[in-house]
C-alpha cells in the first residue's frame with residue numbers, strides 16, 4: 001500500500017463498508033484524501049493461502065464515480081452490452097474511474113466496479129464520493145477548446161473526438177469547441193471576442209504553433225483588460241488567470257512533452273480533468289519599442305532559425321520537414337556575426353550545467369513562486385529593484401553557428417532531454433546557449449549529444465548562461481543590398497558566411513529568429529523573461545513512476 005493509504009488512519013473515515021469487486025469481497029473505505037479497498041482474507045484454495053491485496057486511490061486522482069449501468073461513451077458497443085449484462089446481475093453497483101500511471105509518464109483512466117448489498121448503500125457511496133470531488137475547487141468545469149484541423153498529421157479533430165471528449169464527458173467537464181478556420185483564428189477570438197468569464201480554462205488541440213496562438217491571445221487579452229502596454233519592453237505584465245491545456249496533435253509538441261513528460265492526448269486530458277497547475281515563464285521579444293512575440297520554448301538564431309525558415313516551404317511534408325531542413329542547414333554550416341548582451345540570473349537559481357532537472361514540485365521554481373508572492377505582498381519596490389540589479393550586463397561579440405535561448409528544457413521526442421536539460425519551467429530565467437563557429441564535425445558532435453546522455457555543453461565552442469534578459473545585435477544591422485537583387489536569398493535563413501560554399505548564397509550575414517516555431521521579422525531583438533506569467537493544466541515531469 002502507498003503512503004497515501006496510510007493517511008486513512010489519520011483522517012476520519014467518511015464511509016466504509018463491505019463491497020464486492022468482481023466476486024471478491026473487499027473492505028472499502030473513503031476519507032477526505034483517499035479511497036482504499038482491501039480484499040477480505042481469501043479462502044484457502046488447494047491449501048495455498050493468498051495474501052489479500054489492497055489498493056489506494058488519492059481522491060485528487062478520482063476522475064468520476066457513476067452508477068455501473070450509466071451509459072459510457074468511451075466504451076465499444078460490445079463492452080456496453082457486457083456492462084448492461086453485469087448490471088442486471090448486480091443491480092446496486094457503482095464504478096469508480098481513476099488515474100493510473102503507465103510507462104513513459106503516460107496516464108490512463110482505469111475503473112473498478114463495486115457491488116453493494118442495497119440500493120441505499122450504492123447511492124451513499126456515489127453521493128459521499130461526489131461531495132468530496134466537489135470540494136476539489138481546482139478542477140475545471142467548463143472549457144473553451146480550439147482545434148486546429150490541419151496541425152501535425154491533420155488528426156486534431158479525430159484525436160479530440162475519439163480520445164478526449166469521451167473522458168471529459170465521463171468527468172462531467174463541459175466544453176465549447178471551436179474548430180479553427182484559418183491561422184490566427186484562435187488568437188483573434190481569444191483577444192477580442194471570447195466571453196472568458198464563463199470558462200475555467202482554455203484548451204488547444206494542435207502543436208506548438210497552436211499553443212502559441214492561445215498564449216498570444218490570452219496574454220494580449222489580459223494586458224488589454226488591465227491597460228498594460230505590451231510594446232513597453234520593461235513593463236511588468238499581468239499574469240493570466242485562465243489555465244491552458246494542451247492536447248498534443250502537432251509536429252513537435254515540445255511544450256506538452258516538456259511539461260507533462262509525454263505527448264499523449266489521454267494523459268493531457270486527465271491532467272486537465274484533475275485540475276493540475278503548472279506555472280510557466282514567458283519571454284517577451286521586442287525590436288526597439290515594438291512588441292514582436294512571446295516565446296515559451298525556444299528562441300533560436302542561426303541553425304534553428306535556418307531550419308525553420310527552410311521548413312516553412314516544405315509544410316506539405318508534415319513533421320518530416322524539420323529533419324530534411326535540419327540536414328540541409330547542417331550541410332550549409334552557416335555562421336553569423338553579432339553581439340549578445342545578457343543580464344545573468346542570481347546564483348541561487350542554479351546553473352544550466354548543474355544537472356538539477358526541473359521536475360514535479362521543483363524546489364527552484366517553488367522557491368521562486370514564494371519569493372515572488374512575498375515581494376508582491378510587501379510591494380517593496382526598492383527590494384525588487386535591488387534584486388533585479390544584483391548582477392550586471394555581460395557582452396559577448398563573435399561568430400555564432402547558433403544562439404539559442406531555452407526558457408524550458410525543450411525536451412521533445414527528437415531530443416528527450418532537450419536543448420537545455422536543466423532549464424526550469426517557472427524560475428524566471430532562460431538558458432542562453434552560444435555555439436561559436438566550429439568545424440562541421442564538431443557541430444555534429446554537439447548535435448548528436450542532444451540525443452544521448454553526454455553533456456552537449458561540454459565543448460570549447462559552446463557556452464551557456466542562465467539569464468533574465470538578453471539583447472542581440474547582428475553585426476551589420478542594415479541588410480546588405482547586392483547589386484543584383486535577384487541574387488538575394490528569398491528567405492533570410494540561408495545565406496551568409498557559409499564555410500560550405502555549396503548552394504548557400506553569400507549575402508547579408510543575417511539569419512532569422514525561430515520564436516517557438518515562428519519566424520521573426522527582425523534580427524535585432526530585446527528579450528525579457530516574465531516569471532510565471534501563465535499556468536498550464538500540467539504538473540511538470542514526475543520523477544518516479546508508480547506503475
Ligand SMILES: CCCCCCCCCCCCC/C=C/[C@@H](O)[C@H](CO)NC(=O)CCCCCCCCCCCCCCC
Nearest residue numbers: 208252254297298322326327330410415447448450516517
Ligand atoms: C545527429 C542527429 C542530431 C539530432 C539533433 C536533434 C536536436 C533537436 C532539438 C530539438 C529542439 C526543439 C526545440 C523546439 C522548438 C519548438 O519551439 C519549435 C516549434 O514546434 N520547433 C521547431 O522549431 C522545430 C525544430 C526542429 C529542429 C530539428 C533539427 C534536426 C537537426 C538534424 C540535424 C541532422 C544532422 C545530420 C548530419 C548528417
Ligand SMILES: Nc1ncnc2c1ncn2[C@@H]1O[C@H](COP(=O)(O)OP(=O)(O)OP(=O)(O)O)[C@@H](O)[C@H]1O
Nearest residue numbers: 151152180181182183206207208209210250251517
Ligand atoms: N484552420 C487553420 N488553417 C490553417 N492554419 C491554421 C489553422 N488553425 C491553426 N493554424 C495554424 O497552423 C500552424 C501549425 O499548427 P500546429 O502547431 O497545430 O501544428 P504543427 O504542424 O505541429 O506545427 P508546429 O511545428 O508549429 O508544432 C499554427 O501556427 C496555427 O497558427
Ligand SMILES: [Ca+2]
Nearest residue numbers: 281407424429
Ligand atoms: Ca524558465
